[in-house]
Amino acid sequence: MALALLVVNACAKPRPTGDPGGAAPVGAAAPGGAPGLPGAAGAPATTGDMQRLYRNMGLVAGAATLPFVASVSFLPSPTPDSTLVLLSLSLPSRALGFGREGERYVAGYVARVELRRGPTVVRTIEANETVRVPTFRETARTDESIIWQQFIRVAPGRYSMSVAIRDEGGLRNAAEDVTLDVPPMRIGALASPVAVYEAIPRQSADSLPRLLARPRSTVIFGQDSVLPIYIDAVGANAPARVDVRVVGEGDLVSWTNSIELQPRGNARSTTITIPVTRMSVGLNTVQMAIPGTPDTVRTRVLVTLGDDLPIANFEEMLSYLRYFTTADRLKPLRDAAPLQRAEVWATFLRETDPVPATAEHEGLRDYFGRIRTANTRFRDDAQVGWQSDRGIAFVALGDPDNIVDTGLIDPNARVRQQIWEYRELRVQLLFVDQTGFGRWRLGAQSRADLDNAIRRKMAQREQ
Missing domain, CATH: 2.60.40.10 (Immunoglobulins)
Structure with a gap:
């Protein structure tokens, strides 16, 4: 190197x-x-x-x-x-x-x-x-x-x-x-x-x-x-x-x-x-x-995987990637024998690189960058920011095109709502803060909408 x-x-x-x-x-x-x-x-x-x-x-x-x-x-x-x-x-x-x-x-x-x-x-x-x-x-x-x-x-x-x-x-x-x-x-x-x-x-x-x-x-x-x-x-x-x-x-x-x-x-x-x-x-x-x-x-x-992403084992590495690509794409990595993992990982990098002509894997660079950002931006939502509801949406889908925060309209409201809009995916996600302390949660319907949007986003990456 x-x-x-x-x-x-x-x-x-x-x-x-x-x-x-x-x-x-x-x-x-x-x-x-x-x-x-x-x-x-x-x-x-x-x-x-x-x-x-x-x-x-x-x-x-x-x-x-x-x-x-x-x-x-x-x-x-x-x-x-x-x-x-x-x-x-x-x-x-x-x-x-x-x-x-x-x-x-x-x-x-x-x-x-x-x-x-x-x-x-x-x-x-x-x-x-x-x-x-x-x-x-x-x-x-x-x-x-x-x-x-x-x-x-x-x-x-x-x-x-x-x-x-x-x-x-x-x-x-x-x-x-x-x-x-x-x-x-x-x-x-x-x-x-x-x-x-x-x-x-x-x-x-x-x-x-x-x-x-x-x-x-x-x-x-x-x-x-x-x-x-x-x-x-x-x-x-x-x-x-x-x-x-x-x-x-x-x-x-x-x-x-x-x-x-x-x-x-x-x-x-x-x-x-x-x-x-x-x-x-x-x-x-x-x-x-x-x-x-x-x-x-x-x-x-x-x-x-990188200078600021140490991990404990191979399985933990795969858990990082669960919002990056499909389970089918990860399956060869999960099934690989220990001595074949590096070779299978190199194939995975080659097949998922959005810009193969460059030395850097821009897809993983941006994905892990969003994880780091989510850990900072949503640290009040959960113990680990990227595993919070808003963190998952941000890591998997990126920044929303538009955010409507009812707390900005009525600062005295006890219950606040945020609506995240992703126009290309034609989805709106409703996050609710019941306590007023910034702990935002998805309702059942919005959680189902997020799961569907993640699947569509992964399908786009596969094309």
């Missing part, structure tokens, strides 16, 4: 440009443990839901006004009395306040990391960073377009780690405190697997790999072809091979391989490319083991 990532390296000490990468942190625990997966069944994730899902993966996720995701991984240093802690943090461009600077747009932020053992501050890193982009469009990106990375060498043990980000162009900030268990890394032991965009391996035990991390450890189903993961070990007894397997939904082992680690001085390493088509939609665990030993390292990765 080609990404124009804005990579920013912390300046606490000299090191190779582009270092740090991230994988699921071994030993990093979010406060309160690992929360459950997002929302009600079939409900798209809000920003808060996504942050909870990242925490469930073992990542550090800021949940305040400036959402960020950070991964921690552990690599061996030349001596077993210290461990390399690799912190990699990402945030979307749209989280920062950009301003014009000539023909470009510029934003600034401050990243701060503090490690403590009891009352003692072991290490503090603070970096003032500047991001410049050439177009306004770049300022609105939602992917992990800004990446900040740092290697820290510390003694094994338990630490308290504080990670904070502050937007210098506004008042937004976020901070998270986590417990960090730094393991001892014996000579020859495998490092944490590191999900990356790019990797240049270390050339010896006392050097650093040059990594462009994937802090969210996320790939997009149907778009990304492979997930690269970097792995290394140091010392004369570093393993020559590792056995790799991917465990997905229902503990299904979906991919296995035996990979050779290339010798580089007194270190061995490789970048493993795992086919996305061999992973389950939702959460997967990548396990790596030294053959003939119980030594196993692992990381969790997320396979999702």
